[in-house]
Amino acid sequence: MPGPPPAKEDPLELRTLRLLTDYLEHCARRPGRAPRPPTSLEAAVVRSLAPQIQEQYQLSWTRYHRLGSGDRVELVASAIEKVFLHPPGPDWGRVVALLAFAGFLLERPPTSHPWALKNWEATVDQDCQNLVALLCACLTGQHRAWLEAHGGWDGFCRFFRVTRSCGREVMAPFLLSCLALIIVIYWFKN
DSSP: OOOOOOSSOOHHHHHHHHHHHHHHHHHTOOTTOOOOOOSSHHHHHHHHHHHHHHHHHHHHHHHHHHHSOSOHHHHHHHHHHHHHSSTTOOOHHHHHHHHHHHHHHHSOOOTTOHHHHHHHHHHHHHHHHHHHHHHHHIIIIITHHHHHHTTHHHHHHHHHHHHHHTOHHHHHHHHHHHHHHHHHHHHHHO
């Protein structure tokens, strides 16, 4: 399930495609398949942060998914609008939260829901590719200046390395506050 090739040799776009493809394919992998090692440091960082966020917001995101159209790409596109277009705009916590949400939508449903499992199997590969394209366009298009101003993916890794060195008691509240803001914005808009 490789992502779409970039239009030109753009290092930031290539790196973003690699990160998004790595993480979203990791989330969408078939049962019984062992996870592949992360392809980059930023992919390893996202893989380590996302489960904490997903665990914390699983109930809210499940409700959001059920109330929404059910179309993963539309749900993520809507989340992008709600998360990034409101002040203060993008930040690393919001980026991780958005990726974690996209990954959550791609994860395999429980086997106790055969209808959901059948739908997942029929759509997950294409949705994964479409989400990679959507998120890459968002991060390297509309929010490229922000991404570059914050050091690109090297800045992302430095940010979370510093945050992690401060301990979980600093990182967890930061990420939770970002996610709380996302939820509040969503509920006030709807």
